[in-house]
Amino acid sequence: MEHPYLFFVKLFELIGLAHFAHAYPHVIYSWIVMAILIVFGYLAAKAVTLIPSKGQNFFEILISGLEEFAVGVTGEEGRWLFPIVGTVFIYIATCNLIGLVPGFYPPTASLNTTLSCALVVVIYTHVIGIKYHGAKYIKHFLGPVWWMIPIILPIELIGHLARILSLSFRLFGNMMGHELVLGILFFLAGAFFAPLPIMALGIFVALVQAFVFFLLSIMYFTGAMEHAH
Amino acid sequence: MEATALSFFIACVTAAGFGIAIAAFGCGIGQGLGLRSAVEGIARNPESSGKVTVTLLIGLAMIESLCIYALVVALILIYAHPQAAAIAGLLGH
Numbered sequence: 001m002e003h004p005y006l007f008f009v010k011l012f013e014l015i016g017l018a019h020f021a022h023a024y025p026h027v028i029y030s031w032i033v034m035a036i037l038i039v040f041g042y043l044a045a046k047a048v049t050l051i052p053s054k055g056q057n058f059f060e061i062l063i064s065g066l067e068e069f070a071v072g073v074t075g076e077e078g079r080w081l082f083p084i085v086g087t088v089f090i091y092i093a094t095c096n097l098i099g100l101v102p103g104f105y106p107p108t109a110s111l112n113t114t115l116s117c118a119l120v121v122v123i124y125t126h127v128i129g130i131k132y133h134g135a136k137y138i139k140h141f142l143g144p145v146w147w148m149i150p151i152i153l154p155i156e157l158i159g160h161l162a163r164i165l166s167l168s169f170r171l172f173g174n175m176m177g178h179e180l181v182l183g184i185l186f187f188l189a190g191a192f193f194a195p196l197p198i199m200a201l202g203i204f205v206a207l208v209q210a211f212v213f214f215l216l217s218i219m220y221f222t223g224a225m226e227h228a229h
Numbered sequence: 230m231e232a233t234a235l236s237f238f239i240a241c242v243t244a245a246g247f248g249i250a251i252a253a254f255g256c257g258i259g260q261g262l263g264l265r266s267a268v269e270g271i272a273r274n275p276e277s278s279g280k281v282t283v284t285l286l287i288g289l290a291m292i293e294s295l296c297i298y299a300l301v302v303a304l305i306l307i308y309a310h311p312q313a314a315a316i317a318g319l320l321g322h
Contacts, residue, residue, distance in 0.1 A: 166294065173297030176304075212290040 007103040008032060026110035033094050033107060062090070066214070073215070074222045081221050084124065088117060089214040096175060096206030100199055109175040111168060118167035121217045122160065129224035140224070167216060174209045178202050241310055245303035252299030259292045 008028050012021030021028060044055035052060055066089060067082050074081065092108060099106025107113040129137040143152030178198070185195040267285035271278045 166298075169298055169301055170290075170294035173294070173301045177297065177300055180304075208286060208290050212287060212294075215287060 005103060006105050009105075025105045026107040026113050029098065029105050030095065030107040030113060032104075033091065033098060036098075037090065037094060070214075070218050073218045074225070078218070078221060078225065081128070081218075084120075085214055085217045085221070088121065088217060089210050092117060092171065092213055093207060093210035096210060097203070099175065099179065100202055100206070106175050106179070108171055109179050111172045114168040114171040114175075115164075117171070117213070118164050121167065121213075121220065122164050125220045125224045128221055132225050137224075163216075163220065167213060171209055171213055174205055178205060241306045245306040248299055248306075249296075249303040252296045256292060256296035259295075260289050263288050263292065 006025055006029075009021040009025055012018065012028065040055070041059070044053075044059045047053070048056060063086060066086050067079070070082050070085060071079050095106055095108045095113065097106075098104045099109060126137075129140060133139075141153055141156040142149050143156075178201075181198050182195050182202075185198060188194065263285065267281050267288075270281045
């Protein structure tokens with residue numbers, strides 16, 4: 001399997017940072033995603049009018065749809081959590097989708113990016129729990145009766161660590177699997193448009209995986225905010 | 230030494246092949262059961278088709294992720310197990 005040709009890695013080679021570019025393509029492409037999101041966000045929000053322009057309209061539909069869905073899951077008290085999960089969704093969806101452009105590498109196809117997103121979400125879950133319940137947050141981990149604590153506490157702790165693993169590996173596995181299948185199909189039959197159906201599936205998978213990450217984050221936040229059983 | 234490293238690699242690759250096949254088998258059955266219930270729900274009550282479809286897609290993504298975990302383990306076995314350097318040297322890369 002030949003090494004994939006990545007535009008921005010080649011660009012960095014031209015300015016002499018070839019070693020950095022080859023070792024960390026996911027960092028470079030996440031900078032590209034950040035630049036795209038900042039530029040589009042700035043352009044859409046520059047002149048906010050009552051009758052929205054196209055860019056403003058797109059972002060309004062996207063953000064209001066996500067916010068209504070998030071508040072539907074968490075209840076009205078969870079509205080202040082929306083900025084972080086909305087950002088997570090938009091960032092992961094854009095990261096996944098730029099992988100479909102030829103010459104670009106999706107940053108989420110590297111475990112570093114997905115692990116960072118998963119760590120942020122899970123640590124924030126605990127921050128929310130401590131903020132809402134204080135020291136009584138530990139009751140979430142102790143189960144319903146006091147004599148089951150030695151069994152329930154390790155299970156709950158392992159469950160929380162497993163959340164980090166599952167969030168990061170689900171997204172990483174989907175994106176890396178997609179990249180591998182594309183690479184193998186290009187190697188086998190690239191001249192016959194064989195990878196095209198996989199790329200169509202890739203659009204679907206990109207959006208669904210971003211949405212699943214978003215939904216699981218909201219559900220974890222809701223679980224931390226509510227009272228222990 | 231080279232013979233045991235090579236036979237270890239052959240065992241790893243065989244295990245990876247069987248592992249992902251069994252995972253895909255289980256995942257197919259699981260998603261098929263979910264899909265059956267979703268389609269039955271829509272057939273009973275066509276108006277709920279939007280909500281049922283969204284729930285179905287979320288459920289399918291969850292079940293799919295179990296197969297993806299098995300895929301990641303298979304990839305680790307083929308490409309990233311601790312003997313990878315020795316194996317690569319053996320095969321002359």
